[in-house]
Amino acid sequence: MKHLKFGVVALLVLFSVKLMAQENRLTVYPDEAKTKINKEIYGQFAEHLGHGIYGGIYVGENSDIPNIDGYRTDVVNALKAMKVSVIRWPGGCFADTYHWKDGIGPKDKRPSIVNVNWGGVTEDNSFGTNEFLDFCELVGAEPYISVNVGSGTVEEASQWVEYTTSNNDSPMTRLRKKNGRQDPWLVKYWGVGNESWGCGGNMTPDYYADLFNRFSTYMWGAQYKIASGPNSNDYNWTETVMKKAMRHPNLIQGLSLHYYTIAHNWSNKGDATGFNEDDWFASMKKTLYMDELIRRHSAIMDRYDPQKRVGLIVDEWGNWFNVEPGTNPGFLFQQNTMRDAVVAGVNLNIFNEHADRVKMANIAQMINVLQAVILTKDKQMVLTPTYYVYKMYSVHQDARLVPMNLKSASYTYKGDSIPAISSSASVKDGVLSITLCNLDPEKAESLECDIPGVNYKEASGKIVDGQSMESYNDFGKKPEVTMKDFAVAKPKNGKLNITLPAHSVVLVQLK
Template sequence: MKRSIKACAIALFLAAAPAVVMAQTVTGTLHLDQPGPVIAPEVYGQFMEQLGTGIDGGVWVGPGSEIPNTRGFRNDVVGALKALKTPVVRWPGGCYADIYHWRNGIGPREQRPITLNRWWGNKEENNAFGTHEFFEFAELIGAKTYLSINAGSGTPAEAADWIEYVTSPSNSHLAQERRANGREQPWKIDYLGIGNEPWGCGGRMRANWYADVFRQYVGFITPGAGTTVVAGGPNADDYDWTRTLMSVAGKDFDALSLHYYTLPTGDWTTKGAARGFGEDQWLSAFVQTYRMETMLRAHDAIMDETDPGSKKVLAVDEWGAWYDPTPGSPPGWLQQQNTLRDALLAAVNLNIFHRHADRVKLANIAQMVNVLQAMILTDGDEMVLTPTYYAFQMYQPFQGATVLPLEIEAPAYGPLKAVDGTAARGADGKVRLALVNLDPDRANTVSIVLGGAGARAVSGQVLTAQAMDSQNDFDAAPDVTPQAFHDARVSGGRVTATLPAKSLVVLTLD
């Protein structure tokens, strides 16, 4: 296979990099007097799919389990997600959504049928986690609900019945059936996705075909007041798909999804290792993840052609790092380890979403527990919080905050800037500044002018570790956790901080 020009450039850069490097200087301006759009809390959303141990064993153990639980939901996982202030959860997929028939997951659990998960290893699913369990779980962790309905192998009638079962306060037979199954009051569907990846596992449809299928579905469903209807959007940089959906079906949806995964190699057949990688794949992973910014800018421009006021949401409801699976793990379970690299990749993507906060108001990392770039790993009764979890934890104050323009001039790291950042003012009036140093060897001293106002004090946290692939595992103390950061100061209308190599630093300005 021929190496790409970009890959060769990265290799040449790494070959020329010195073994010992000194800190560099990064400059910038933070415009405190130019508030921008509000960062929707739902940008920090999660995604759970019936896949491997993403739900079974990861979230759900059943009420009879010896693992401490509340009505079958793991207490440790529930507590960790509540602490993270998880704003919204997407379920049941993913590819699984378009083979899921909701009636298999209601009624007495011992009577629910066993079905085969054709997309993920042909695993036998007992359907113990179904509609009631999903909505109860969302209530338990305080999250909004994002329901993906089956538009691939299902029908509009099946979808309409499911929505009526969930949301109807009436005395219809479906509402009465819900009551008979233990739920008196209806639930609210906050986000409703019509299928998943219709261009791929959701039906292999062409854009015009799916646009018509989508319009058919929305003609038969009544999701209820306050529900955001999400159309199946493009695969990465398929801009023709976005233009078609906006022109043919734009009047019928509130949000358009976008799926993009970071593969260090850019090759789906050999994606790259989750651990044990060299600096070449450290850098290439960030090069690949910054494609997200290019895509958002291009899709946004296309949506502006018919929606210049950004009333339609761009929902990045599947994103994250996807590596080759952990050796020896079951086929189709998408198990991979989570490292410091993943934490910084998450931070970079969140920074990108903030820069597009006028259009991007929903995002769901893939996935929440035990699958792909997970927040949490479980093994039996043990639980580990991953580096990505801690990145989300450090960014928690950005939920609902108002974007402040931040301009950064940084030395190059390969084809990228060595430092990325974002800033916002929270409802508490405090300004948060998040800075990511991508360079795995070199510290960077950041000096940022505070335009329009000053600050009296600064405090912060830092997330870093000794190795690029440092991880948190079950058999040892965690290597990647936030620590107090003391190498920052404010003086003369300027904040200065020295970022360690390969680090995330979040500062609070008072």
């Protein structure tokens, strides 16, 4: 009898273990992949803010920091290796105070300006339109220019498009050639204002929609015009702008969306380092809210644009924490940990899953500001955990989205629960790429992956992780977080078993 009891208990234990092992289950359907994941989803944002431009991208030709025509050599090489796809510039709030003609021509004759939005610093306009567009060519990125609607004019916007894109003989093309550029640049993307509900003019949606139509009408030569969209969950803004803009559907090709992950609240955003699991869980839960925002705004857009011709452009997103102690509060400099890496991976997975509507996304911001991929300090450069996630996820650029069904265990903390795993998948050139995030900071998760209909014979992997959820890379220290090889067993009978370490981001590739 004793042996029988032991046997029953053992069977129950084994059955329970088996159930636990099967709790996370992912089924992917590579044969059904159709929707393209635009490479522009992997975009960056570079505003005239803090050391994002000066010291981050640009140091000038006479700097003792190694440079290529004034652009930091280390930054140029890092962005190329990351396969940066598109860069948004000059803002942000800065865009609606920026007059582009101040930043062209001989540098010693350009007027200086005061950056009233960010720190009240004076800058000399040595980095302007020519410098930005040449930089994009240098690193292989598409440029995305935000025009000044808040304090600018229709004529100013129209002339900017003409200066950069026209090949006709005109005053603006002659001005461009006088400034040393004979052929026009390839500038496809144009933002018509920024946060027009806030720092871009504090407008009502009705007023802005009319203004957008006016500006867009006269921006001849601009291929892809992006309307200033809602702040987070302002669904009325989306409704109003889509309704008015779609009366003239040739005028609008994109609608922006801004949403930042604020762990707590705007008055106390929490610290980028030295945080606890309360802060971690809050960041993860609020990051997942991005999926709801995209679904609900997309549903509104679908009513006016059922063919999904107008792209949802998430051109500001990412973690926003308190600035680092001792730094200028107007420069928004923050460190970057494994928490940022997981937040980046989760957001990118969400954007991939909505690739039928999301056509571009730009993390805020590229260098030295908010959730940056790169930090610089004099001659030193640091690649952040977020950088390595972007480098890892570059496999998805212009690949086809693979439909999937994910059953995830819960990550439960203090009575609240969120999914423990986030994922997306794509296929390109016969290679299936699956990206996975473990949102649990303490517990590994085992995942069984089913791949019906396709017989993959080889498997490889990469991982971004650190010793703890607080791991980060700093100047003058050995990096704590990088991208490393990750051992993956070959798939057997169409199944693959993966164990995701706590607080990790993983890429699995099959062919």
